[in-house]
Amino acid sequence: MQNIRVKICGLRTAADIQAAVAAGAAYGGFVFFAKSPRHLGIAQAGELTRTAPQGLAKVALVVDADNAFLDALLADCPFDMLQLHGHEPLARVADIRARYGLPVMKAVGIADAGDLDAAFEYSLVADQILIDAKPPKDAALPGGNGLAFDWRLVAQRRWLRPWMLAGGLNPSNVAQAIALTNARQVDVSSGVESELGVKEAGLISDFVQAANTENPPSVPTLR
Numbered sequence: 001m002q003n004i005r006v007k008i009c010g011l012r013t014a015a016d017i018q019a020a021v022a023a024g025a026a027y028g029g030f031v032f033f034a035k036s037p038r039h040l041g042i043a044q045a046g047e048l049t050r051t052a053p054q055g056l057a058k059v060a061l062v063v064d065a066d067n068a069f070l071d072a073l074l075a076d077c078p079f080d081m082l083q084l085h086g087h088e089p090l091a092r093v094a095d096i097r098a099r100y101g102l103p104v105m106k107a108v109g110i111a112d113a114g115d116l117d118a119a120f121e122y123s124l125v126a127d128q129i130l131i132d133a134k135p136p137k138d139a140a141l142p143g144g145n146g147l148a149f150d151w152r153l154v155a156q157r158r159w160l161r162p163w164m165l166a167g168g169l170n171p172s173n174v175a176q177a178i179a180l181t182n183a184r185q186v187d188v189s190s191g192v193e194s195e196l197g198v199k200e201a202g203l204i205s206d207f208v209q210a211a212n213t214e215n216p217p218s219v220p221t222l223r
Helices: 014-023 042-050 067-076 090-100 113-121 173-180 200-213
Strands: 005-009 027-032 057-060 081-084 102-111 128-133 164-165 184-186 193-195
Touching: 005 014, 005 057, 005 067, 005 200, 014 200, 027 042, 042 067, 057 067, 067 090, 067 164, 081 090, 090 184, 102 113, 113 128, 128 184, 164 173, 173 184, 173 200
Parallel strands: 005 027, 005 184, 027 057, 057 081, 081 102, 102 128, 128 164, 164 184
Antiparallel strands: none
């Protein structure tokens, strides 16, 4: 078995958390973005995060959040990490990291090789980098769209900080994605849902198991 750290994003219920922990996920992601079907209110998230088992790193996904929102969120919820999934500039990432004293993961959308420089720049100020598929220009969501990018773009890249692969991953392709990119951390949301915004415990278990498969059968070619 490999030791791949898996993040299950978009947890909304105690059953979701239990499924992620039982499967062996390292991170649980909680979404604070009103347009997302996985969106949580602060009070709901506070109850969930305060009762989450030890050992699951609790990650708050926010999109261009201001200090007032972050102040309120962190006053009520014991998060271990902030995931910035908007258009936060470098200075804002550094400011949030200093202000709240929590590790910060910055999501960077990738569509072609030209997007890789931004990921490197953010690695100078963030604790981790989430390499995700860039959403279409008309997309309502900055992530969780079930879209993949050409993994070959990051196959030979090295970053200054730990990084996580996201974008269109599911139990059927995660082993191949890891084999191609040598990612040691992966993130999934829609790929373990039975319907939009509804996590499926069996798919979560299948995903974590597949991520730790030593010898995937083949590496797919992305169109």
